[in-house]
Amino acid sequence: MGDDGRATGGTFPTSADWHRAPDILAIVEERHRAAVEEVFDAVRGGSRAWTDWCGAIERLNQPGSAGIVVADARGVGEAELAVVLPLLDAFARGGGQRVIIVLDFEQIDSISAALAAPGIELLCAPTMAEYVAAVIVAGGGAGGVRDSGREAEAERLRQLHEQVARIAETLARLAGDVADPTLRESGREPGRESAREAGHVGEHGMRYRGPAPSAVAAPDITARDIRDAIRARRLRDQHFAGGLFEDPAWDMLLDLFAAELERSQVSVSSLCIAAAVAPTTALRWIAKLTDAGLFERQPDPFDRRRAYMALSARASAAMRAYVGAVQRIGTAIA
Structure with missing residues (x-):
C-alpha cells in the first residue's frame, strides 16, 4: 500500500494491509478511476483506499471499513450490484456512516430499491462540482476544495x-x-x-x-x-x-x-x-x-x-x- 492509502500491485489490498481505516473507501471500476481520482484530488486531506466491485465484498465485511464510502456504479452489472448494494446499505446503517453512490439514470430504480438506510447519497451523472461537494458534505474533506462550485453546492x-x-x-x-x-x-x-x-x-x-x-x-x-x-x-x-x-x-x-x-x-x-x-x-x-x-x-x-x-x-x-x-x-x- 502506498503512503496515500491506495492499494499497490492490485485493486484490493490484503487484510493485513488495513492497519487503520481510511477516510475514504472508493469502490470504482478501472475505467472510472481517473475521473474519481480527479474528484478526490480536489478534496484536500484524508487517506484513501481503492477496490473494485468484486473486492468490495471482502472489504465491506471487515469492521471499521472506512469513514465514508464512494461507490461508482456506472456501467456495473446487475449481478455485481445485487451482491454489494445490501452491504453498502448495512454499512450505512451500522454506525451512521456515509455512503455516496454514483449512478446512471437507467440505474435509479434498481439501485434505489436496494437501499433504504439514511446517510446514502445518490448522485446521478454528477458534475464535477456536485461530486466534490457530496464528498465534502459526507465528511471526506479536511482542508478545503479547489473546485469553484463547492461553496454554492x-x-x-x-x-x-x-x-x-x-x-x-x-x-x-x-x-x-x-x-x-x-x-x-x-x-x-x-x-x-x-x-x-x-x-x-x-x-x-x-x-x-x-x-x-x-x-x-x-x-x-x-x-x-x-x-x-x-x-x-x-x-x-x-x-x-x-x-x-x-x-x-x-x-x-x-x-x-x-x-x-x-x-x-x-x-x-x-x-x-x-x-x-x-x-x-x-x-x-x-x-x-x-x-x-x-x-x-x-x-x-x-x-x-x-x-x-x-x-x-x-x-x-x-x-x-x-x-x-x-x-x-x-x-x-x-
Missing part, C-alpha cells in the same frame, strides 16, 4: 434541508387542522409538536394563516384537477428562462397525489422526471422528504429490483386539506 444542500423542514412542519400543521380543528381554539398549534418530535426545525416568525377548515364538505378532488395544475406549472417553463420556477418538492407532492387519486404507482425514476430538476437534485429531495415522513417507499412485491414512492398518510391528508381549501375559495391549485 454546499449552500444549496443547507437550504434544501431547511426548506424540507419547513414543508414538513407546514403539512403536519395542515393535517392536524383537519384531524382536530378545536386545537386552534385551545392555543396549541396543530402539527407543531409532531414536527418537532420528528426532528424538524422551522422558522417561527410571521406566517400566513388561512381560515379554519369549513364544516361544509369540500368538492370532489379529482386526479384531472391535479394533472391540470401540473401541466400549467410546466407551461411556465416554455415562456421563461429555465430553472426560474424550480420547486421540486411541490411538483413531486402533486405528482404523487395525482397518482394516489388514480390508484397508480410511481417509480423513483418517474418521480425524478416529475420533479423537473436534475436527477441528482430530485434524488436528494426524495431522500429528504422520505426522512421528513412525507414520502414512503413501497417495494414491488413482484420485482425486488424496483420500489415505488407514495405519499404518507400525513402528507395525503394535508394535500387533501390544501386542495379542498383551494376549491372552497374558488381559485386554482398553485
Whole structure:
C-alpha cells in the first residue's frame, strides 16, 4: 500500500494491509478511476483506499471499513450490484456512516430499491462540482476544495434541508387542522409538536394563516384537477428562462397525489422526471422528504429490483386539506 492509502500491485489490498481505516473507501471500476481520482484530488486531506466491485465484498465485511464510502456504479452489472448494494446499505446503517453512490439514470430504480438506510447519497451523472461537494458534505474533506462550485453546492444542500423542514412542519400543521380543528381554539398549534418530535426545525416568525377548515364538505378532488395544475406549472417553463420556477418538492407532492387519486404507482425514476430538476437534485429531495415522513417507499412485491414512492398518510391528508381549501375559495391549485 502506498503512503496515500491506495492499494499497490492490485485493486484490493490484503487484510493485513488495513492497519487503520481510511477516510475514504472508493469502490470504482478501472475505467472510472481517473475521473474519481480527479474528484478526490480536489478534496484536500484524508487517506484513501481503492477496490473494485468484486473486492468490495471482502472489504465491506471487515469492521471499521472506512469513514465514508464512494461507490461508482456506472456501467456495473446487475449481478455485481445485487451482491454489494445490501452491504453498502448495512454499512450505512451500522454506525451512521456515509455512503455516496454514483449512478446512471437507467440505474435509479434498481439501485434505489436496494437501499433504504439514511446517510446514502445518490448522485446521478454528477458534475464535477456536485461530486466534490457530496464528498465534502459526507465528511471526506479536511482542508478545503479547489473546485469553484463547492461553496454554492454546499449552500444549496443547507437550504434544501431547511426548506424540507419547513414543508414538513407546514403539512403536519395542515393535517392536524383537519384531524382536530378545536386545537386552534385551545392555543396549541396543530402539527407543531409532531414536527418537532420528528426532528424538524422551522422558522417561527410571521406566517400566513388561512381560515379554519369549513364544516361544509369540500368538492370532489379529482386526479384531472391535479394533472391540470401540473401541466400549467410546466407551461411556465416554455415562456421563461429555465430553472426560474424550480420547486421540486411541490411538483413531486402533486405528482404523487395525482397518482394516489388514480390508484397508480410511481417509480423513483418517474418521480425524478416529475420533479423537473436534475436527477441528482430530485434524488436528494426524495431522500429528504422520505426522512421528513412525507414520502414512503413501497417495494414491488413482484420485482425486488424496483420500489415505488407514495405519499404518507400525513402528507395525503394535508394535500387533501390544501386542495379542498383551494376549491372552497374558488381559485386554482398553485
